[in-house]
Amino acid sequence: MHEKGLLIVLSGPSGVGKGTVRKAIFTQEDTSFEYSISATTRSPREGEVHGVDYFFESRETFEKLIEQDKLLEFAEYVGNYYGTPVDYVRETLDAGKDVFLEIEVQGARQVREKFPEGLFIFLAPPSLSELKNRIVTRGTETEDLINNRMLTAREEIEMMDLYDFVVENDQVDLACERIKSIVVAEHCRRERVQHRYKKMLEVD
């Protein structure tokens, strides 16, 4: 019997570039995980294809999916529903393949409750680490603007609590590399592999 795959969840504040990083990861040939295509009630943007970028559904259909418990998580974001079809996730994990979700933070919280053993990666904006510099150059910005930035930064830093790893999106290719390295490391985690070795001893 093969082992179950790893559930990888990439999330983070809105506007941080989750979609860009996810697309970059999945254009790389050596990516070995499967992307879970979400359902949404928002309209397709130019070039987006049903069943590739999203499953574009009516509100009615989406609400049926909720009622029938067909979604691992869902959230309302800027007036539209977004959700992760649960069957695909379970079947792919059961087949021993890693599944990658790129979702907003409310959804990630729900997944953490249902799949605490998942790998939760927070994509952080570089502005968080630049914040200190900005405060130093305070003279150039109004106090209101600084206060606003501080408030957003505080909220974003508090969001991190739920996650196992934080990756700064300073450069898309670097962020992708870090995410892939984290996945490799997670596969080597003692708790995940030790049972194999114990089994080896049982055989003898």
Ligand code: 5GP
């Ligand atoms: P967009 O409309 O720009 O494609 O996505 C808007 C937001 O919805 C992004 O932050 C994206 O990560 C998030 N999102 C996409 N799919 C899902 C999903 O299945 N569940 C949740 N909770 N968020 C999603």
